[in-house]
Amino acid sequence: MDEQDGDRNRELMLDGNAAGGMLYDVFSAEMTGAPTECASCGRRGEIGSLLAFTQAPGLVLRCPSCENAMVRIVRAGDVTYLDARGAVYLRIAR
Amino acid sequence: MGEPFVSRGFFGRRRQPEQAGRIPPGQYLVDDWPVLSAGPTPRIRLDQWRFTIEGLVRQPVSWSWEEFLKLPSKTYVVDISCVTKWTKLDMKWQGVSVDTLLQAVALDSRAAFITASSYGGYTTNLAIPDLVNDQAFIAYQEGEKPLTPEHGGPARLVVPHLYFWKSAKWIQGFRLEEREQLGFWETLGYHRRGDPWKEERYSGD
Ligand SMILES: [Zn+2]
Numbered sequence: 001m002d003e004q005d006g007d008r009n010r011e012l013m014l015d016g017n018a019a020g021g022m023l024y025d026v027f028s029a030e031m032t033g034a035p036t037e038c039a040s041c042g043r044r045g046e047i048g049s050l051l052a053f054t055q056a057p058g059l060v061l062r063c064p065s066c067e068n069a070m071v072r073i074v075r076a077g078d079v080t081y082l083d084a085r086g087a088v089y090l091r092i093a094r
Numbered sequence: 095m096g097e098p099f100v101s102r103g104f105f106g107r108r109r110q111p112e113q114a115g116r117i118p119p120g121q122y123l124v125d126d127w128p129v130l131s132a133g134p135t136p137r138i139r140l141d142q143w144r145f146t147i148e149g150l151v152r153q154p155v156s157w158s159w160e161e162f163l164k165l166p167s168k169t170y171v172v173d174i175s176c177v178t179k180w181t182k183l184d185m186k187w188q189g190v191s192v193d194t195l196l197q198a199v200a201l202d203s204r205a206a207f208i209t210a211s212s213y214g215g216y217t218t219n220l221a222i223p224d225l226v227n228d229q230a231f232i233a234y235q236e237g238e239k240p241l242t243p244e245h246g247g248p249a250r251l252v253v254p255h256l257y258f259w260k261s262a263k264w265i266q267g268f269r270l271e272e273r274e275q276l277g278f279w280e281t282l283g284y285h286r287r288g289d290p291w292k293e294e295r296y297s298g299d
Contacts, residue, residue, distance in 0.1 A: 056132045057177050057259055057279050067134060076283035076296035083282055 016050035019059055023047065026073060026080055029092045037088040040068035047071075047090075113183060116173055118290035121181040128180055129244045132278065136214040136243070136264050143248055145232065147195060149209075149270035150202035156267075159248065163234075165190045170231055172254035174261075175290040187252055189233035192225045195268075205270040209277065210251050213264040218277035219286065220253065220260060229255060232265055257288035257295070 016032060023031035032048035043065040050070060053060040058074035063086070070086035084090055117123060140159045148154040157165070167190050175181045208225060211217045224230065230253040234241055241247030246263025253260045259279050269275075280286050285294040293299060 051134070053132050055128070056130050057284060058132075058282060060132045062133060069133070072282050074279070074283045077299075079283070081283035 014052045014054060016046070016048040016052050016061055018054055019052040019061060020048070022054075022059055022073065022075075026082065027090075027092050029094065031090075031092070034091045034093065036070065036090055038063040038066060038068055038070055039086050039088050041066040116183060117181050118175050119293055121175050121179050121290065124180040124182050127182060127185075127245065128176070128178070130176065130178065130258075131244075131263075132216060133214050138213050138243075138248055138264060140248060144267075145195075145249070145265065146267035147199050147270070148267065150205040150272060151270055152200035152202070155198045162190065162232075162249070165194055167234075168231070170233075170252070170254070172252070174252075174254055174258055176258040177284070177288065177290075177295050181290075186237055187231065187233040188235035188238070189231040189249070189252065191228050192230040192232070192251075193228055195232065196226065199270075201270060204272040207271045207274040209269040209271055209275050210260075210262045211266050211269065212262045213266050216262055216264070216278050217275075218260050218262050219274050219280055220256075221274070221287070224253060224256060224287070229253065255289070257285075257290055259284065260288055 020032045032046065034047050035044060036047055037044045041063060043063055047061065049064060051062040051064050053062070058072055060069050061071040062069055068086050070084070071090070072083040074081040113123070143159045144156050145162055146154060146156040167188055170187045170189065171184055172187070173181060173183045174185050206222060208220050208222060209217055210220060230251065232249050233252045234247070234249045236245065241250060249265055251262045251265045274286060276286060283296050285297055285299055288294050
């Protein structure tokens with residue numbers, strides 16, 4: 001078993017562009033180029049630069065600097081749940 | 095969340111008779127073991143690993159990895175259903191019954207729920223009746239091999255009768271609670287209990 005101290009496996013994660021389709025469905029806008037800011041460490045960057053976890057019961061976008069969960073989305077049947085407490089803001093183009 | 099892989103070989107897959115009645119509604123069977131994850135896979139050094147029970151107990155209890163391996167363990171052969179709709183039959187685990195762990199603490203009479211928490215920050219909520227009577231265990235082997243980090247190793251909670259998001263990977267501890275504290279997915283629309291036979295996927299199901 002690998003016991004490297006502090007080493008975290010990032011093989012399973014994608015960049016935020018992989019979540020573009022789902023984000024488009026939720027916001028009716030192209031989101032991957034939209035700027036955002038991590039509420040935990042203050043890192044600024046585009047949504048597309050976040051770490052995306054799509055192989056899960058929902059979508060989780062994490063800050064690549066501190067791994068804070070910035071955005072979580074669950075499509076629960078006919079409704080969508082959104083938690084963006086981990087982001088200072090999301091900018092949605094119209 | 096993929097589609098069932100049906101065609102397997104020239105004759106396709108025939109459902110074996112012993113599988114009848116074992117696949118909950120809306121689920122499909124898999125032979126592989128899909129890896130699901132809501133965050134980076136933590137690599138936990140065994141000499142730093144601990145499992146702790148705290149909250150509404152007279153005295154918190156904590157085990158090191160070495161101590162944990164000395165606890166009586168059992169082999170469990172169980173079927174697992176994930177809310178992303180796959181079901182895997184006859185998974186063979188080795189682990190410690192939650193009963194054994196709870197026997198090491200004196201529960202406060204108000205304790206009714208457990209928040210299971212993981213290395214990496216994941217949490218999930220469970221009612222005590224869903225964890226006792228040998229229904230749940232902390233596993234450190236699957237298929238007679240050490241649990242890999244991708245699948246929650248060194249140790250994960252396994253609650254086979256509930257959807258697999260309840261079976262917290264990289265388990266770090268239990269916190270006994272009087273009121274249910276909804277966990278990572280339960281705060282975002284997933285069902286507080288998650289019984290696959292009742293299709294308790296989302297809150298309100
Ligand atoms: Zn951050």
